[in-house]
Each structure stands twice: as C-alpha cells, then as structure tokens.
Amino acid sequence: MEFRDLKKQYQENKANIDAGIQKVIDNTCFIQGEQVKELEETLAKYVGVKHCISCANGTDALQLALMAWNVGKGDAVFVPDFTFFSSGEVVSAVGAVPVFVDVDEDTYNISVHSLECMIKKTIDEGALIPKAIIAVDLFGQPAWYSEIKKIAEKYHLYILEDAAQGFGGSIGETRACAFGDISTTSFFPAKPLGCYGDGGAIFTNNDEWSELLKSMRVHGKGTSKYDNVRIGMNSRLDTIQAAILLAKFPVFQEMELKNCQKIAALYTQELKDIVKTPVVKEGYLSSWAQYTIQMRDREERDGLQNYLKKYKIPSAVYYQKPMHLQKAFASNKYDESDYVVTDRLCDTVVSLPFHPYMDEAQVEEITLRIREYLKLVR
Numbered sequence: 001m002e003f004r005d006l007k008k009q010y011q012e013n014k015a016n017i018d019a020g021i022q023k024v025i026d027n028t029c030f031i032q033g034e035q036v037k038e039l040e041e042t043l044a045k046y047v048g049v050k051h052c053i054s055c056a057n058g059t060d061a062l063q064l065a066l067m068a069w070n071v072g073k074g075d076a077v078f079v080p081d082f083t084f085f086s087s088g089e090v091v092s093a094v095g096a097v098p099v100f101v102d103v104d105e106d107t108y109n110i111s112v113h114s115l116e117c118m119i120k121k122t123i124d125e126g127a128l129i130p131k132a133i134i135a136v137d138l139f140g141q142p143a144w145y146s147e148i149k150k151i152a153e154k155y156h157l158y159i160l161e162d163a164a165q166g167f168g169g170s171i172g173e174t175r176a177c178a179f180g181d182i183s184t185t186s187f188f189p190a191k192p193l194g195c196y197g198d199g200g201a202i203f204t205n206n207d208e209w210s211e212l213l214k215s216m217r218v219h220g221k222g223t224s225k226y227d228n229v230r231i232g233m234n235s236r237l238d239t240i241q242a243a244i245l246l247a248k249f250p251v252f253q254e255m256e257l258k259n260c261q262k263i264a265a266l267y268t269q270e271l272k273d274i275v276k277t278p279v280v281k282e283g284y285l286s287s288w289a290q291y292t293i294q295m296r297d298r299e300e301r302d303g304l305q306n307y308l309k310k311y312k313i314p315s316a317v318y319y320q321k322p323m324h325l326q327k328a329f330a331s332n333k334y335d336e337s338d339y340v341v342t343d344r345l346c347d348t349v350v351s352l353p354f355h356p357y358m359d360e361a362q363v364e365e366i367t368l369r370i371r372e373y374l375k376l377v378r
C-alpha cells in the first residue's frame, strides 16, 4: 500500500500528461512558455482572484510575498507553531522574527485566541513591530479567516495565507488562496495539486504587488531580465511542470476532490468512536492533504505506527517537532508555556494513507488494523 499513490494517479491520466510534456519538448520553450501563462490564468479564475504568479516552489512563494511587503529586520510575523518548517523559515530568511502561535486542537490551525495574545505580548515587549500573520491551511482545511481578518484589521497586519496544503479547499463559496492579502500554494508532488518536481504559485487581487512579484521572481527585472531594478530571486515555474499541472487540473477539480471527501467520510465513520478524527468546521471544505487522527499519548501513537508497519500499511507523523523547538530558531526566545496544544499534538498525531485513488477496501483494512491494535493495548 502507498501513503499517497502517485503512480496510480499517473497511470490513470497518462495520455494527457505525456502529451502535455511532449508538446513542451517539441516547442523547446522550457522557461516561461505559453503553458505557464495558461496555467496562471486557469488557476486565478478557479480561485477567483485577479492575479496568479507562478514560481519555483511553495517556500519561495511565501518568501516573495514577504519581500513584496518589504518585511525584514525588526519586524514580527505570526506563524502557527504546528506547521511545516517553510512557514517560519521564510520569515527568518528575510531578516524578520517568526513569533510562533499555538494552534486549535480540533482543526490543527492557528488559534485565534493565542494569536491575539501573542500580538499583545509582542507589542508590550516593544522589541519588534508586528507586520503580518501567516495563516496556514493545515492538512487541507482553511484557517478561521473571518476571525483572523478581525484581528488583522485591529492591529493593522497583513494576512499571508499559506495554502501549500489547502489548494482546492473552501469556506462557503470562497476558495483557498483567496483569503490572504497575498496567498500562496505549493505544487510539490504530494500536495493536493502536485506537479512532477517543485512548483508553487502566489495569488493576489492587488495590481501593484502582482507587478512587484513578477519582477522579483526574475532577478528583480525592470523592462527585461537584463535591466535589474531591485534584488529578487530566480524563481520560475518550469514550462514542463505547468503542462503537467494543466493536464492534471481538470481531474483534480472534477474527480479527485470529490473522491477525497468520500474517503475522508468513510475513515471518519469507521474511526470516530475509537480515536479523535479530524474536525472540519461547518461550511468548510478540506482538500485533505492529510487525514490525521489523534491517539491518547506518544506510546499509543508510536505503537500504532509499528503495528501498521507489520501489515505493510504506511503512516506518517506531521509534525514530530513544534516550530519553537527547532534548532534553527534557537536564537529567538520562546516561552514553552505558550505552546501546550502543539506540544501535545506532536506526541499524539498520526496521518493515515490518503489519496483520491484509494478504494473502500483499503480504508476498511486500515481501520480494521487500528481497531485490532487498540483492543490489544487499551
């Protein structure tokens, strides 16, 4: 069994993907070819924002957004403590300080109560100027944007939506990547919409930021890439990756997202009485980057992983370590008592095999083994 079966996905969509790749090779327009522009237009329309600016990966997408806002030395950016490293890494990369914020134990997303506490604490300490909130749509579910927006307005902060795992999700009629002042996503192969290498994109309704971002992703270009008016990056999406995404996108939109809802519902039905299953808020749609359950403690969680391994069922722990304990951030000061929920989640969470090409029998097998294991240990 595969944790995320990219081989099966390719086999089922091979003709279109192969044709898309071949066309790029025939045209030899490998950088900024027409498929890149077509993809950007397609995704901007799907998300419902004015501009989509593709780039080399989801990490660069976040960093470029912070660069466009001129976030740097002396600035504080609020980031959930329970996320992938990138969400905090980019803040340090531009010279600012990531202030980590505890998360909600049901949704795994940034806790709005802790967010306001950390903003107030930062203002009281007076060493840093609060500039932005990076809200992460963890495991596929959008963060609580109606509340985050109120806090952002109250303290005059930008919202940067990190939808690396959230592409395809929504709240009501609004899709992920439309909630931030700037929003970003990743096309890393295992993300909800993945390409066959690295890739990413930035979304915004702001014309000025869009122009800045287009310059910054090509060495801070002015009228051409040999006229350089600012310091930027080399961060473009390859044309081949754009062609692959164009071939995969209709299937993602029409079939994969729907299948994910069915598989998640089946998992939850089978598991909700024995473990803590994911909570999707009323009116929210998750794109199910991960299906993550909580066990009682680390011993029970680690034991389950070992038990499943015996039956060749893969599982993964996202995330083993809170951001505030990562060595890379050791020069910043964090107060352990601010991260009670994240500390516990790192001990108890485990993500189960999940992808749109799973069949019901696989879910039944996995949930049966989980029940068997819990009978042995509880």
Ligand SMILES: *Cc1c(COP(=O)(O)O)cnc(C)c1O
Residues within 6 Å of the ligand: 057, 058, 059, 060, 083, 084, 086, 087, 136, 162, 164, 165, 186, 187, 188, 198, 199, 200
């Ligand atoms: C994967 C991921 C990123 C980074 O994306 P890359 O394309 O791998 O650079 C950023 N934030 C989150 C939450 C992610 O899961």
